[in-house]
Amino acid sequence: MHIIVCIKQVPNTTNVRIDPATNTLIRAGVESVINPFDMYAMEEGVRLKERLTGKVTVITMGPPQAESALREAISMGCDDAILVSDRKFAGSDTWATSYTLAQAIRKIGAFDCVICGKQASDGDTAQVGPGISTHLDIPQVTYVKKIEEISKEKARVERMTEEGFDIIETPLPCLFTVVKEINTPRLASLKGKMRAKSCEVVKWTADDIGCDPKNIGLDGSPTRVVKIFTPPPRKGGEIIKGNDAGETAEKLAEALKSFVI
Amino acid sequence: MADTNKIRIILDKCTGCMLCVKTCPFGAIEVAGKKAKIDLAKCNLCGACLDSCKFKAIEIILHTSAKKDFGEYRDVWVFCEQKKGVIQTISYELLGEGKKLARKLGCKLCAVALGDGIEDRAKDLAERGADKIYMAESPHLKFYQDDSYTNVLVELVREYKPEVMLCGATTIGRSLISRVAVKVDAGLTADCTGLDIDKDNRLLLQTRPAFGGNIMATIITPNHRPQMATVRHKVMKEAEINKGHRCEVVKKHFPDNILKSRTTLLDMVEEIEETVNLAEADIIVSGGRGLRGPENFNLIRELALTLGGAVGASRSAVDAGWMPYSHQVGQTGKTVCPKLYIACGISGQIQHLIGMQSSKVIVAINKDPDAPIFKVATYGVVGDLFEIVPALTKTFKQVSG
Numbered sequence: 294m295h296i297i298v299c300i301k302q303v304p305n306t307t308n309v310r311i312d313p314a315t316n317t318l319i320r321a322g323v324e325s326v327i328n329p330f331d332m333y334a335m336e337e338g339v340r341l342k343e344r345l346t347g348k349v350t351v352i353t354m355g356p357p358q359a360e361s362a363l364r365e366a367i368s369m370g371c372d373d374a375i376l377v378s379d380r381k382f383a384g385s386d387t388w389a390t391s392y393t394l395a396q397a398i399r400k401i402g403a404f405d406c407v408i409c410g411k412q413a414s415d416g417d418t419a420q421v422g423p424g425i426s427t428h429l430d431i432p433q434v435t436y437v438k439k440i441e442e443i444s445k446e447k448a449r450v451e452r453m454t455e456e457g458f459d460i461i462e463t464p465l466p467c468l469f470t471v472v473k474e475i476n477t478p479r480l481a482s483l484k485g486k487m488r489a490k491s492c493e494v495v496k497w498t499a500d501d502i503g504c505d506p507k508n509i510g511l512d513g514s515p516t517r518v519v520k521i522f523t524p525p526p527r528k529g530g531e532i533i534k535g536n537d538a539g540e541t542a543e544k545l546a547e548a549l550k551s552f553v554i
Numbered sequence: 555m556a557d558t559n560k561i562r563i564i565l566d567k568c569t570g571c572m573l574c575v576k577t578c579p580f581g582a583i584e585v586a587g588k589k590a591k592i593d594l595a596k597c598n599l600c601g602a603c604l605d606s607c608k609f610k611a612i613e614i615i616l617h618t619s620a621k622k623d624f625g626e627y628r629d630v631w632v633f634c635e636q637k638k639g640v641i642q643t644i645s646y647e648l649l650g651e652g653k654k655l656a657r658k659l660g661c662k663l664c665a666v667a668l669g670d671g672i673e674d675r676a677k678d679l680a681e682r683g684a685d686k687i688y689m690a691e692s693p694h695l696k697f698y699q700d701d702s703y704t705n706v707l708v709e710l711v712r713e714y715k716p717e718v719m720l721c722g723a724t725t726i727g728r729s730l731i732s733r734v735a736v737k738v739d740a741g742l743t744a745d746c747t748g749l750d751i752d753k754d755n756r757l758l759l760q761t762r763p764a765f766g767g768n769i770m771a772t773i774i775t776p777n778h779r780p781q782m783a784t785v786r787h788k789v790m791k792e793a794e795i796n797k798g799h800r801c802e803v804v805k806k807h808f809p810d811n812i813l814k815s816r817t818t819l820l821d822m823v824e825e826i827e828e829t830v831n832l833a834e835a836d837i838i839v840s841g842g843r844g845l846r847g848p849e850n851f852n853l854i855r856e857l858a859l860t861l862g863g864a865v866g867a868s869r870s871a872v873d874a875g876w877m878p879y880s881h882q883v884g885q886t887g888k889t890v891c892p893k894l895y896i897a898c899g900i901s902g903q904i905q906h907l908i909g910m911q912s913s914k915v916i917v918a919i920n921k922d923p924d925a926p927i928f929k930v931a932t933y934g935v936v937g938d939l940f941e942i943v944p945a946l947t948k949t950f951k952q953v954s955g
Contacts, residue, residue, distance in 0.1 A: 304765075323581075329886055356595035384559065384599045387744075388736060414885055415765055418744035423700075423732035432816040433700055435729040438879075449820070453880070454725050455833055456637075457825035463817040473886045474879040511559045511599055511616070515741030515778035518600040521579050521771050524763075527911055530932040541935055542945035545917065546953060548933055552894045552915055553837070553861055553950065 294347030294445065295404045296338040298371065299394055299425065300331040302355050302362040303415040327362045330410025332369075333471050336478040338408050339370035341443065348372040350401060354382060354393055360494050368481035368489035375401070379499040384511030387416075391424025393509055396502040398429060405445060407468040411436055419470070426468035434461050438474040559599055560615045563590045567611035577606035579769050600771075624717070624756070627779040629686070630656040631716040633707070634667045634679060635726055637698075641667070641678050643792065643834055644722035648785060649682045650793035651749055652720055655758070658751040659717065662686050668706055670696035680801035682793040688714065690806045694813035697822070698726045701815040704733040706808055711738050716780045718758050720749075723784040724833070735782050741775030742782040745889075747789050747912070758783065763912075787833040788891040789912075825880070832881065837863030837894045840883055840910075841871055844899020844920060844939055848876035853940070854898060857947045860954070866890065866910075868900045884909035898939045902927025919943065 305326045327335075338349040351366040353359050354377040363374035377397045385393065398407060407426070412419035419435075426433035438458060439451040447465060451458045453472050481489070499509055507513060533548065535541035546553075570588035582596035583603060590611070603612050632652045634645035649665065656663040665684035667675060670693050679687050688710055694702050703726075711719070711734065721731040723745050735742035748761035752774075758781040760773045775781040832838065839858040841851055851865070858865045867877035869884050883890055885905040895913035900906060902918070902925055910916070911930050918931035919939045928934045935942055 358595075380594055383594060383597060387732070387742065388739075391736060416744075417764070417889075419728045420732040420735075420742060420744055423729055424736045427704075427733045427736040433729070433733075434817060435700075436725055451823075452725075454822075455831050457823045457880070459819055460821040460823070461817050462820055467817075472879070473882075515735075515739070515775050516743055516773050517776055518598070518602075518771050519759075519774050520605075521577075521600060521602040521769055524770050527916075527930045529929045530934065532928075532934045532936060534936070538937065538941035538945040539949075541937065541942060542949045545933060545935060545942075545946060546949040549894065549915070549917070550953075553953075 294341060294345045294406075296341055296347065296349045297398055297401060297404050297407045298331070298334050298338040298349055298351045298366070299407065299409045299422075300335065300351060300353050300362060300366060301328045301410075301413045302326070302353065302359040303328045303413055325358070325362070327365060328410055328413045328415075330412060330414070330471070330473070332410075332478040333473055333475050334408040334410045335366055335369055335371060336476045337440065337469075337471055339479075340476065341406075341440070342370075342372075345443070347405075350375065350404075352377065352394065352397055352401070354378070354385075354390060354397070363494050364489040364492070365481070367492050368485040369479060370482075370485060373495070374492065375495045375497060377497050377502065381499045381504075381506070381510050384514060385509065386514035386516045387418050387420035387424055388515055389509050389513035391421045392428055392513060393499075393502070393504060394421070395425050395428030396504050397497060398425070400497070400502045405465050406448070407431075407466070409468065409470045411470045411472050422468060422470035429468070431466050431468055432463050433468040433470070434463055435470045437469045437471045440469070440475075561592055561594075561597060561599055562613050563592060564611045564613055565589055567609045569609055569611070571608070573606045573608065574603035574612060577602050579764070579771075622777055624779045627715045627717040629662045629664050629714075629716050629718075630659065631664045631666055631688075631719040631780070632684075633719065633721040633727065633731065634665045635722055635724060636667060636669045636672055636675065639669060639672055639675070641675055642722070642724070644724060644727075644785075644787050645679075646682050646792040647788070647790040648720045648722060649679070649684060651785065651790040652718075653683045653793060655718060655749060655751055656685075658753060659756060661717065664688060664716065666707070666710060668695045668703055676801070676803050680799050681795050681797050683796065683799060684801050687801060687803045688806060689803060690808060692808065692813050694815065697819050698730070699815040699817055699819060700729055700733060701817065702813050703730050704737065705812045707734045708737045709808060709812060710806065711740075711780060717756065719780045719782045721782070721784050723786045727784055731782060731784055738780070739778055740780050740782045741778045742784070743773045743775075744784050746783045746785050749783060749785070757781070786889065786891060788836075788893075825878070832864045832866060832883070832888055832890055835864035835890070835892050837861045837896075838866045838883070838890055838892045838910075838913075839863055839896045839898065840866030840868065840900060841877075841898050842868035842900030842906075843870040843874075844901075845871065845876070848874075850940075851876060853943045853947075857896070857943055857950075860947050860950045861894075863892075863894070866895075868906050869903075897927055897931070898943055900927055901925045902930065
């Protein structure tokens, strides 16, 4: 079984702070990490490989420094790593990004499934996974919380919904986006870390994967950011205090009256 | 390529004042030797620096194609989600917002509904302000499936050419509209919190949070139609009911090859223990590590039940196995936006705040006065939740009873 996992390097939000003077994001010293949801995607890929034999190819589109994310993926058990990187990709929105990743997946060749995290923590769009499956014209199941059964031909999976979950059967090849509930990612093994240091990361440019220039970067992106601003930060409000719990509760209930009824 | 997009610093004009460095949302500018330098690998050509520079020292050259004529694209469409034949409330919220946009554009507000045996629902959509309803019915459309819904919507968009299309940022909406946007070459902006119209250019101005709400971005789709956007639950106000509103219904039938789905829905399992769905709840009571154990979530449930709200949980409470993942609020869980959010025993790590800080009113109950949750709370109570929460439940029971 050949599983392709798409990952994204994002700023570590745990460390994102706002400069109180200028009200802007403090970027300096913010390390990059693998998007949290992609950790579950990688783990699921590696688990499928262990169950069914085969290999996991991990792929990312990003600046040259995204190579470190791919090496981390190798340390967690992924086999091959591909970095799709080119200045021509600058300004890509989700349309152009999913086109570019789909082109790269086509170049990889035969595969049985593609796994993505349900969304990235910096953009939160959840649009790239479905975009890739559409460009590749393969079926998709989003928000997968469990792969119940899988073979070379088909899979039965649980898809998280607002009310519970759906059980869906899909032919392979297909694309899954996964949620946190699907697994608990392992820690990198020592052997994995050794491999991550020495392994080769394949690098592809826009020309290598046969991108049509009008479909990539800013030109391939229907959307344009026209303004960026910092919203006024939410201010801490009133501290409510009574002589005992009962009185505090009454005061709080009084304050909330209009919202509750 | 001679016609690529470029950004450059005009070195003669740059004073190294650092204003652009602070403005850049992507951290792509640094000042070295008193001149700004742009890291092109990080730059997204968003133009935020252009506005910040007082010396006109930054230049962006965008190669734009000739302006297209979008005259044949008309009307604002709302994809109206149904489950078990019931129109979901998010659809009414979108119709409320869609009406405002349609008025500004001087066009019709159209609802799109897919399902089976949903004919009677047309009146629900009409009284919420739809001027026209495109309705497709088939047993294949009874339940949501990516392929059949995408195919039908793509056919409708190609035939009737809407100018703007709105969709809920729900599980279904996000999966569906992403596919449609790629197929019809449309621009799509996720999770908009503000929508407006630039009347001169007939552009949809889409404002959305990024980086967990720390910055806001306004996005347009200049050269593609339709202009598509998703909106989260509870962000827009529901359309008011107007019983006499006149509405035209257009019924569409599609052949089997359009309706066929490669995936098959085998079963639907409902497992939310409370009756209220977290995304749709007006009131959410959430518990965290401060509850000390799963049994104490009963305090949270009881308060939620009294208020007619839903139960949420922090990541640590979910990771400890006290609550199912479906209740998790925060970055790796759900983003919610209720009118009232009561956080009990939740310290307020940034990952949790990202998921709830756009709630209208936030109440924090925590024994640690320095807990970060108090920084975003409208009302804070420093104290023992094991005393405060039951007292609050009791008080509200008296008020309502």
